[in-house]
Amino acid sequence: MKVAMSTLGKTASSSSYEVFELRRGPWTLEEDTLLIRYISCHGEGRWNLLAKRSGLRRTGKSCRLRWLNYLKPDVKHGNLTPQEQLLILELHSKWGNRWSKIAQHLPGRTDNEIKNYWRTRVQKQARHLKIDSNSTAFQEVIRCFWMPRLIQKIQGSSPSLAMSSQNSNAQPLNHANDHSILLSPEATAQGPFNITETAYSLDHQAMNSSSENCTSPSITSSESITISQIPQFSGYPTSPLHAMANSDFNTLLKGCSNVDNISYDMETFSLASVSAPGDFENLVRESNWIDNDLADSFWHMDELWQFRQLQGRGI
DNA sequence: AAGGTGTTCAACCGCAGATTA
């Protein structure tokens, strides 16, 4: 798959018109190696120069994309965790398709990956339900069914989340604008999404019934944070996160990433405000899509990535 | 087993704003 430089129009620098062909399409192992080597010697940035000097027959754009989305060491490969999915849903409700902005709050995840997740998973469900993914109705579905399920999943996979933040081993997270987050030393060391020791206390019964009456989980807060310390959410309607704004769940999410500038609208939150339209409740229950398609949709890409890494090293 | 259909995600494209000469 090759394309002559002259066909690229504006993309190609006018000063760089040369008589060689640019490669397109999937990157080969050799190209990856070349790019990694070049960047390890010269650093990233100045992509057009990099493309010329590295010997890669690629545009600077293509090199940049390959590096940022795939080769960069801190890029996470593999399935999005329920925590990450939850954060994406919440941030998308606030910012819309601002993928790069959302990605900034999911360390190791790229805007491309988040965009793909949204289009392939979230929008797919909207299509199944025959509603516009940008509609208020679909937002309701996400808020009342999907998010609580993800929260359940998070809870289920991390029994220790129920532990109180009063854990004697807890220590303050190094978080610029937050003096309230308490994480165990292990959790802190594990990185932003390993929050198993984060204070997290929810009313299980309310949680379990959330998909039936669409009432967001009621809170049995251990009050490790005060309302004044909780950032204010001003985005689209209240969500399970809003519902839990007075709980340690905020601690959980904040532990997930740098969401300092997110604003939680505590003033507008009330349990009454999160009741769901019955139509969607039935629709969603009948289609049974949440459990099957979303919360449980985990793949096994980690192994593939590790395999590729080994290949790259010639192992 | 084979062909058709659906899904995923890496990569491309066009555009706009930022930077540089």
Next chain:
DNA sequence: CTAATCTGCGGTTGAACACCT
């Protein structure tokens, strides 16, 4: 100041794979 170039973003595409009939 202006034009050229670079960079980053969001939308879209298409190859590869999975699933279904």
